[in-house]
Amino acid sequence: MEKSWEQLEEACKGCRRCPLWQGRHHVVIDRGSRTSKIMLVGEGPGEQEDLQGKAFVGPAGQLLDKMLQAAGFSLEEVYIANIVKCRPPYNRDPQEEERQACLNYLRYQFALVRPKIVVCLGRIAALTLMDPNFRITRQHGQWMEKKGVLFVATYHPSALLRDESKKKEAWEDWKGIRDRYRAMEQEGKE
């Protein structure tokens, strides 16, 4: 069957594939442009996201928006999603089985958006999408290509809220991401 956003939304709303459905107020699918060439992937909804049904709308999201804008992105040109779509209790890390259970939906989103650049926000997204042994402190900012798509990870904005000393490195990552994205846009025009 043809893939569609309606189909994805319906499937997620009724989903009980992992125990996280039990605590949710809303499934959180995304935020931003569904035709973007750059996709950011976080971990899972927090309290505000669960209440509002949108990705990255709480304190971490506010910091993310500030960094995106400082790097010269408009918030309308990026696409933002998460590894799991229901809030883990007390914002704990989503477990391996929960991540695997939810991953098909993210693949579906990926197929609809077809981004050229994927930015993993934090360790959980990076180890799920890039490398099961990913070390964020060592490997953030390093690019990897998979099937014609560029992947990179940077610190999760919540980690930056907890530890301001990481902000400088994160900012370097974001400048690199912005440069690659702009270069890619330029190539697209030529």
Ligand code: URA
């Ligand atoms: N943290 C995440 O990983 N995702 C959100 O949507 C909000 C906070």
Ligand code: SF4
């Ligand atoms: Fe389904 Fe994902 Fe929610 Fe688990 S987190 S219930 S797999 S939508």
